[in-house]
Amino acid sequence: MQEPHRFSRPAEDLIASLRRIPSEDPARSRRRAAQPVADLVEALRMKHGIGRETVEQSIRDRWAQIVGPANAAYSNAVRIDERGRLVVHATHAVVRNELFLNRDEIIERIRKVPGCSSIKQLHLSQG
Numbered sequence: 001m002q003e004p005h006r007f008s009r010p011a012e013d014l015i016a017s018l019r020r021i022p023s024e025d026p027a028r029s030r031r032r033a034a035q036p037v038a039d040l041v042e043a044l045r046m047k048h049g050i051g052r053e054t055v056e057q058s059i060r061d062r063w064a065q066i067v068g069p070a071n072a073a074y075s076n077a078v079r080i081d082e083r084g085r086l087v088v089h090a091t092h093a094v095v096r097n098e099l100f101l102n103r104d105e106i107i108e109r110i111r112k113v114p115g116c117s118s119i120k121q122l123h124l125s126q127g
Contacts, residue, residue, distance in 0.1 A: 006031075055115050056080055066109045067102075071095050084120040086110065089127050096126050 016023040064072040074095040078087045090096035
């Protein structure tokens with residue numbers, strides 16, 4: 001069966017105005033071709049890394065080996081920002097200072113993790 005003809009938005013607005021009925025489409029919406037739901041779900045899974053191991057998760061899984069168990073108890077890797085910096089939260093000032101003093105060695109260890117060679121520096125925050 002063939003799709004019915006779709007008039008342009010101004011034409012449909014004019015027809016709706018002449019018939020004194022509200023327009024079917026909101027004023028700021030755009031018409032797009034329908035997409036299968038499976039394609040949309042897959043695109044969202046890829047975008048947000050759902051069901052896939054991310055670089056951040058790889059680092060989190062090895063965090064105690066990277067910084068040591070004592071420092072790992074008071075710190076965690078949060079995310080990688082757009083500049084290639086690993087954002088790390090430390091809950092204790094002494095641990096933050098320890099990570100800061102050893103940041104070059106920590107970055108070398110992180111770069112050895114598969115998929116983490118793009119990490120350039122650490123951004124330490126206390127919180």
